[in-house]
Amino acid sequence: MYKKIHENVKITPDSKAFQFWLNPPASIYRKYYLFEVTNPQEVLNGAKPNLRQRGPYTFREKWEKRNLEFLNEEEIKYTPVSTLYFEPTLSIGNESDLITFLNIPAAAMIEQIKTGKFDFIDSSFANGVLNHLDTELFITRSIHELITGYNDPLMDLASTYMPSMIKGDTFSLMNGQNGTEWQSYVMRTGNDNPLNVGKIVSWNGKKKLNFWSNDKANEILGTDGSFYPPFLNRTSRIDSFSPDMCRTYSLTYLRDNEIAGVKTYDFHLPENIFAEPSINPENEGFCDGECFGSGVLNISNCYGGVSGFISQPHFLNADEKIKNSVDGLTPNKDIHDFIIHFEPTTGVPIGGNVRLQINFYLTQHDEIDLVKNIKPVLLPVLWFEAQISLNPETRDELSKVAFYVRLVTIIPIAMISTGILLILVSSFILIKRFLKPVKHRTVREKKEIYSAEKANLFSTQENV
Structure with missing residues (x-):
């Protein structure tokens, strides 16, 4: 039976696993929940932001693997492409809905000026530009514009002065990743050993990252999150690499479960995944200098120096001081945990909910009129949920395999x-x-x- 499973999980041109990996027999949806700032004028005068969650705005997600090339029996090269299609019947609201939202290009520009990264722009020049362009710290845009992109004059200015980092005058929350070939992988086929199937050899030509302060943090381990090795047990630690997090992360066993008749092991993000090194020593290297606090990961180095942070939705498992810096959040493990349901024998995910939140640090600057009175705050802007569910036929087949094993x-x-x-x-x-x-x-x-x-x-x- 071990040999039979090995034959079916390795990635070769004639294996079942190759077809499964190439065209997953699953429904994949991405849900976006955006945070509207309901008191923008008060925030400009130093008040705590009050947030209202909008959504979900649900998109059907199509996965493709392009530019396939078997380099040898042990390695395959490919380009994953994810394309989103709006599903109004699964959404609460329409793409045309308007929302008062943080002007992220403006906040990013001000933060870069304060930290000295835009040393060619002083505060007086910045005030002149912002006033000339009638720039507001909070803007009203449609959901469609925010997710798919809109023209922004500050982006146009940034692309002029920083062409290697900013290309074009469009800003979107998808960061140019919708339907584009922005990354590539080389991964193991598992031909030699089923436990090696899906393991990443390199990402965008890199075998190690250069975003973090030590080699451990810069390691690229595990899979890309779309395929996993077989023979899981309750003590397994499942490593995956996430470009959204700019790091490798691990899932740990949570509980036994049963999904649509298939017995599963549920794995999730451990509560200390984004904890400070004093709490979780494995996070040594993810803090450049002083950590912001437990529960958030500073990904600024990964995104050109802009103060972006990853967390769990509604600051689940974050420090109280971070949760209490804004109003309107209600963290709930049942609806905000990152969890995947695995059939343990084959390692195939029966379903799951990949949940993460994007936050931006809103800084204060005495010499820039737009932010001279605000209180610095880590502001949630959205959280997303990738929801995966295998079709019934595949679930039945996996259930039979597990039974025979x-x-x-x-x-x-x-x-x-x-x-x-x-x-x-x-x-x-x-x-x-x-x-x-x-x-x-x-x-x-x-x-x-x-x-x-x-x-x-x-x-x-x-x-x-």
Whole structure:
């Protein structure tokens, strides 16, 4: 059975796993929840932001693997492409909905000026530009514009001065990743060992990252999150690399479960995934200098120096000081946890909810009119949920595979147990027969014993 599973999970042109990986038999949806700032004028005067969650705005997600090339029996190169299509029937609201939202290009420009990264722009020049362009810190845009992109004059200005980092005059929350070939992977096929299937060799030509302060943090481990090795157990640690997090992360066992008749192991992001190194030493290297606090990951180095942060939705598992810096959040493990349901024998995810939140640090600057009175705050802008569910036919097939594996495991044990039972029963019968007490013997047995005694069969004198 091990050999059979190996044949079916390795990535080769004629394997079932290759077709599964190439065209996942699953429904994939991405839900966006955006945070509207309901008191923008008060925030400009130093008040705490009050947030209202909008959505979900749901998109059907199509996965493609382009530019496929088997480099050898052990490695395959590919370009993953994800394209979103709006699904109004699964959304609460329409793409045309308007929302008051943080002007991220403006906030990013101001933060870069304050930190000295835009040393060619001083505060007086920045004030002049922002006033000339009638720039506001909070803007009203449609959901469609925010997610798919809109023209922004500050982006146009940035692309002029920073062409290597900013290209074009369009800003979108998808960061140019919708339907584009913005990344590439080389991964292991698992031809040599099923436990190596899907493991990343390189990402965008890199075998190590350069975003973090030590080698451990810069490691690229595990899979790309779309395929996993088989033979999971409750002590397994499932490594994956996430371009959204700019790092490798690990999932750990949460509970046994059953999804649509298939027994699963549920794995999730551990509560200390974004904890400070004093709490989780494995996060040493993810803080450049002083950490902002537990529960958030500073990804600024990954995004050109802009103060972006990743967290769990509604600051789940974050420090109280971070949660309390804004109003309107209600963290709930049941609806905000990052969790995947695995069929443990094959390692195939039956379903799951990949949930992460994007936040921006809103800084104060005494010499820039737009932010001179605000209170610095880590402001959530959106959280998303990638929802994956295998089709019923595939679930049934996986359930049968798991059943046969369990059967193959159980039969030898059952045969050994049955053999032991038969031996014990036979021994018991024999012992009972030969050690039967005299008082329970039958009349016939008593006559046989008397006849034997009478014939001196038990006499010791004949043997003298």
